[in-house]
Amino acid sequence: MVARIVLLGPPGAGKGTHAKFLNKKYGIAHVSTGDILRANIAEGTPLGQKAKAYVESGQLVPDDLIIEMVRARLSEKDTQNGYILDGFPRTVEQAKALETMLEKIKSKINLVINFAADDGIVVERLCGRRVCPNCNANYHIKNIPPKKAGICDDCSSSLIQRKDDHEATILDRLKVYHERTKPLIEFYQSRGLVRTVNGNATIDVLQAELAKHIDSV
Numbered sequence: 001m002v003a004r005i006v007l008l009g010p011p012g013a014g015k016g017t018h019a020k021f022l023n024k025k026y027g028i029a030h031v032s033t034g035d036i037l038r039a040n041i042a043e044g045t046p047l048g049q050k051a052k053a054y055v056e057s058g059q060l061v062p063d064d065l066i067i068e069m070v071r072a073r074l075s076e077k078d079t080q081n082g083y084i085l086d087g088f089p090r091t092v093e094q095a096k097a098l099e100t101m102l103e104k105i106k107s108k109i110n111l112v113i114n115f116a117a118d119d120g121i122v123v124e125r126l127c128g129r130r131v132c133p134n135c136n137a138n139y140h141i142k143n144i145p146p147k148k149a150g151i152c153d154d155c156s157s158s159l160i161q162r163k164d165d166h167e168a169t170i171l172d173r174l175k176v177y178h179e180r181t182k183p184l185i186e187f188y189q190s191r192g193l194v195r196t197v198n199g200n201a202t203i204d205v206l207q208a209e210l211a212k213h214i215d216s217v
């Protein structure tokens, strides 16, 4: 079956890390709304200009902008063989819009992975995260350090810290998660789609667990 997967979980739970792993292992398209927004901000597109202040302060970008952006992304050819949605939907309104969008083409989400991770752990992970602005590779100064400090293993670019990865903004993002995104667990549970994994576990343990869930789709 074609896997159409949603990754749910607080910021720093590992959604991006594991979406990249699943993309490599299964060749399923990785659709990260955060990555698309950051690319638009870096290029200074009209969408990027509208989204910049929200993204950098850890607030949600308005639903209408996001839904249109995802609609365009899901019409691209590489998503025809399935996709992993990382960071979308993030509100019940977005989830309903996605359902309507998919119903029109007789399609639906068939798996939702919920990464349950403690707030204290995700704060530590995000404070230590470093990312490659060129190829989006993702590191952690202690847990997953690059071979050479500050340099991307894959493309040798200098790593950066995201503007929203400072403690005060991380706490704001967590608040937004608990208020606006966590209700989606119940939304998708009522559709029988949710598999919860322990987001506090090590990457190896999680990769094995995720592979089992994907193989069962």
Ligand code: AP5
Pocket: 009, 010, 011, 012, 013, 014, 015, 016, 017, 018, 033, 034, 035, 037, 054, 055, 056, 058, 059, 060, 061, 062, 066, 086, 087, 088, 089, 090, 094, 125, 126, 128, 129, 130, 138, 139, 140, 141, 143, 144, 164, 173, 199, 200, 201, 202, 203, 206
């Ligand atoms: P987005 O980029 O989606 O950020 P996020 O949801 O806050 O998620 P993160 O990327 O911070 O965390 P992650 O779960 O991917 O963790 P990662 O794998 O990197 O969104 C950014 C902003 O864009 C939002 O705040 C909003 O403004 C806007 N936006 C995006 N989508 C939107 C939408 N749908 N609607 C409205 N606005 C939207 O891991 C974190 C760190 O921990 C890394 O360093 C990693 O190496 C390490 N790590 C991961 N797993 C483990 C592990 N198991 N053990 C040890 N270390 C680990």
